[in-house]
Amino acid sequence: MRGHAANRPRGALRHYAGLLGPNAAAVAPAMLERDVGARLTRLRSAGAQRARQRLRPSRPRMRALQAAPGGKLRFRDVPAPPPPGPDGAIVHPIAIATCDIDCPMAMGMLQMPLPLHLGHECVAEVVAVGERVQGARPGDRVVVPYEVSCGACPPCRAGLTASCASVPPVSAFGMGLATGHWGGACSDLLRVPYADAMLVPLPEGIDPAAAASVADNLCDAYRHLAPHLPAMLQRDRDAEVLILAAQRRNMPFGASLPLYCGLIAKALGARNVCLVDARARVREHAQRLGIEAIEPRALRRRPRAPLVVDTSVMHLGRALAATAPDGVCTSSGSLHRAARVPIAAAYVRKATLHMGRTSARPLMPVVLDLMRSGALAPELVISTQAPLDQAPRVLGEHFREGSIKAVLTA
Numbered sequence: 001m002r003g004h005a006a007n008r009p010r011g012a013l014r015h016y017a018g019l020l021g022p023n024a025a026a027v028a029p030a031m032l033e034r035d036v037g038a039r040l041t042r043l044r045s046a047g048a049q050r051a052r053q054r055l056r057p058s059r060p061r062m063r064a065l066q067a068a069p070g071g072k073l074r075f076r077d078v079p080a081p082p083p084p085g086p087d088g089a090i091v092h093p094i095a096i097a098t099c100d101i102d103c104p105m106a107m108g109m110l111q112m113p114l115p116l117h118l119g120h121e122c123v124a125e126v127v128a129v130g131e132r133v134q135g136a137r138p139g140d141r142v143v144v145p146y147e148v149s150c151g152a153c154p155p156c157r158a159g160l161t162a163s164c165a166s167v168p169p170v171s172a173f174g175m176g177l178a179t180g181h182w183g184g185a186c187s188d189l190l191r192v193p194y195a196d197a198m199l200v201p202l203p204e205g206i207d208p209a210a211a212a213s214v215a216d217n218l219c220d221a222y223r224h225l226a227p228h229l230p231a232m233l234q235r236d237r238d239a240e241v242l243i244l245a246a247q248r249r250n251m252p253f254g255a256s257l258p259l260y261c262g263l264i265a266k267a268l269g270a271r272n273v274c275l276v277d278a279r280a281r282v283r284e285h286a287q288r289l290g291i292e293a294i295e296p297r298a299l300r301r302r303p304r305a306p307l308v309v310d311t312s313v314m315h316l317g318r319a320l321a322a323t324a325p326d327g328v329c330t331s332s333g334s335l336h337r338a339a340r341v342p343i344a345a346a347y348v349r350k351a352t353l354h355m356g357r358t359s360a361r362p363l364m365p366v367v368l369d370l371m372r373s374g375a376l377a378p379e380l381v382i383s384t385q386a387p388l389d390q391a392p393r394v395l396g397e398h399f400r401e402g403s404i405k406a407v408l409t410a
């Protein structure tokens with residue numbers, strides 16, 4: 001470990017107090033604004049199943065990595081998932097990547113109640129499928145999207161899978177109670193409810209460890225660039241992509257999203273890509289990838305950019321202020337209840353702001369194609385790779401040291 005103070009986990013008291021704070025109060029109603037009944041039914045049935053398994057265990061047991069307050073990571077012995085159902089599949093994760101949100105979440109800093117089962121980016125091997133499943137067979141290698149979506153409702157058919165109407169809002173793996181108890185990928189088995197709609201075959205010749213992040217962070221990076229960049233490069237071949245990442249050194253989020261943004265911008269033809277990050281190790285990693293990297297204070301001396309990707313979590317206003325006239329500011333967003341936004345300047349410059357959660361599933365085949373073509377090598381972003389068996393120790397160190405991207409393999 002080098003440089004500044006490491007990330008420090010929050011103990012139980014501070015974590016649970018945070019869940020009663022103003023940020024949580026702003027997020028919770030948004031998560032519950034649709035289908036409160038469906039959400040409660042899911043929680044009740046999960047609770048009832050747990051109680052039944054405790055009294056009369058009928059299912060085999062498996063390991064699942066649990067994050068608990070105080071930065072505690074450990075494998076728990078839990079019942080294996082129930083049978084897949086007619087449309088579902090049971091998969092065995094073989095490469096699990098940390099998402100940039102995993103560190104602050106596992107450290108108890110976010111509005112996601114702990115304990116929870118960690119992991120929502122993975123490549124897996126199919127173990128069993130329901131009788132109606134046609135697209136996957138046991139033994140197939142697949143990428144599992146972070147979000148749970150049915151593929152058949154109106155939002156899913158429109159490609160807005162993160163807003164699937166068949167499941168409660170923000171249904172996703174690996175974030176515990178907050179996203180609906182679907183299980184975590186850092187475990188021996190995971191149940192995927194809509195196998196044909198969700199699972200994407202891993203193309204031949206692609207390393208599972210390299211592709212694990214296609215489930216979330218890589219698609220997140222892609223959606224910030226692909227819709228906007230081609231037209232901008234047509235107007236100006238040297239148009240700059242500015243990626244705003246951590247604006248202070250002790251930002252607990254991982255740094256894979258901003259680095260993926262840099263790699264994808266280059267893969268899509270951008271010549272001028274600049275990353276702004278206060279963390280020296282992230283700037284050094286970016287430079288090794290051929291991406292210009294500067295400290296936040298150097299941003300003041302630069303001209304505004306036509307495309308600004310905001311992955312700073314906290315500084316949307318700064319990202320908008322750095323957006324050139326008629327430019328686009330696209331933000332990965334945050335769970336803060338409000339942000340200072342320079343409305344008048346953004347209005348006068350006619351800036352367009354995009355934000356919100358990623359609908360990853362429709363983008364996954366496109367990103368895998370980019371990898372298969374050789375234009376994108378996301379494995380260059382991985383900073384730690386280790387066997388899943390060592391997850392408690394390796395992820396514990398990864399989070400405390402504020403490293404970039406960890407992948408666990410099984």
Ligand SMILES: [Zn+2]
Pocket residue numbers: 099100101120146216217
């Ligand atoms: Zn994620």
Ligand SMILES: [Zn+2]
Pocket residue numbers: 149150151152153154155156157163164165166167
């Ligand atoms: Zn749907």
